[in-house]
Each structure stands twice: as structure tokens, then as C-alpha cells.
Amino acid sequence: MSFLELPLELRLIIYEYAAVEGAAVTIGACELTGTGPDLVHRQYGDKRAPLPGLPPLHEPVILGGYSSRLLSISDPARIDVSSAPRPQDYLGETHHSTLSSLFLLNHQVNAELSTHFRVKNNRKTSLFIQFPFGLHVFKTKCPDFVRQARSIHIAGSYPKSVTAEQPLHLEQLAHLVSATLGKAPRYPIEKLEARIYFPGNDSYPRVWDDSSPVSVILRNVCGGFIDMEVARGRHGTGIYVSVRPHPEHKRVISTVWRRLVEGDSGQPDCGDWAVDKQWPEWNTEFTPSSPLP
Known part of the structure; x- marks a missing residue:
């Protein structure tokens, strides 16, 4: 008996188990290190090409599981190409979530999932996205992961100087927020968290720029x-934004200010604040950041 000859009720149970992603997925970009020939082969060998929109010598990374290093500002993850395995996403193909792969199997499976399968009851994955380049990787490599997202957690820094890529990154952020927490969101989630670090002792006004x-x-x-x-400090400013849906679509805002101690002897490195020490754990209600000095 083939799979499609099984009773529909049994196939739906199998779909439910098959469609669930891991509890966490981390998305970002890593800098490549190594010798010149190894770097060239890593990026261009076997008909590969760098992902447009990333800095030179950077590679998209999509990890099943949580990686604080991939989100880190002060100690970012790097790939030593002389010892690392070959990239899994060469030739630039798009990564599909398990559910999206099921939709692509054939017309019958697609019709059954579209008619009988309730995606919103199976949203169990937390997406941890590096800002800003992880947003670009998400948008170009695995946009359908949002179908399975229960929560989204963004961490990164916003540079002092304006770059050519900033408008694109902000557009990608706007699209993600509106798709999950906008008016009649297509992919509603339970919580969005963003922890953005603005470097510089004069960075506070930039937090509120348009x-x-x-x-x-x-x-x-x-x-x-x-x-x-x-969180305001001598070396930079951090802002943590937590958004949860309101049942009546009202906007209820609260803001608190804290002191950010970092960058000097015996203190955390600048930018450490951006990665919440509680992650990958999170609460559906608002949870204050880990205590600051």
C-alpha cells in the first residue's frame, strides 16, 4: 500500500508530525577566514557565488537550533574555510521549511494540506534572526520559515554611518513585522522581540530617528x-522592543530606562547586551531583560 492509499485521517496525523520544525532556528551570516585560494574556492568553486547583499567574504548560515554566537556582536561566529565542510546551500537554492516541502510534493498532498491542515495549530518554532544581515538571509533564502514561527527574536547592531544596504534591511524588517503583527497579519505570531545596539556615546538620538x-x-x-x-551607557545605547498581539488591536506602550555598563575593565564587552542571556527560552508575557548593573 502506498502512502496516498492510506486513509486521509491517518495521512493528516503523519503530516502533523512531519511538518513540525525544531524548537529554534537561527539565521544569520558568518565571516569567512582562511587563505586566499581557500576563500576563493569556498565562494566560487563548483559554480557557487556569494549571496548578493552580504558583505565581502560572508556566507549565509541557517542553523537548526539556537546559536548565540551567530547573533553576537562582540564575539561573532566565523567560519575557517580550511577546516569547515563545504557549504550546504551552494548554487544558491532556497531553503524550504518542512511544511512548504510537503506542499510541493504533488497536487493531492497540496490539496489535502490546503483543505484539512490547520497551520496555525502547528506553529512551534522560534526564529532567531541576526540583524541586519540575517534578515537578508531570511528574506532571500528561507522566507517560508515564517509559516511555522511561533515567535521571532531579532538581535544585532545599527551602525553610525549610513550604508547603501540600510534601506533594504529596513524594508525587509518592515515586511516581516507587518506580515506577523500588522493589520490582519498573514502569519500571526505570539511574540516579537528585537534587541538592537546603537554604538557610540552619542547614539541615543539615533534610536528614535524615523x-x-x-x-x-x-x-x-x-x-x-x-x-x-x-539601556544607555558611555559606549552605546541598547533598546529592547517586545511586541505581543492585543485581542482588541489596541496599542498599549510602556517604556523604561536603564543604565548600560560595558566596555571598560571588568565589564561586559560592548554589544554583549544585544543577545539575551535567557534565550532560547522566552515567555509569552513581557519579561524584563536580564538585570543590568
């Missing part, structure tokens, strides 16, 4: 419980 990631998030959220923590 073009800052914080402003982009606030503009694209349609109602919700919006909790913000602003």
Missing part, C-alpha cells in the same frame, strides 16, 4: 502590547 529599526517596528505594528527598555 529610519531606525525601532521606528520601523512601531510603524508596522497594528496595535499590541509594546514594551520597550532603553
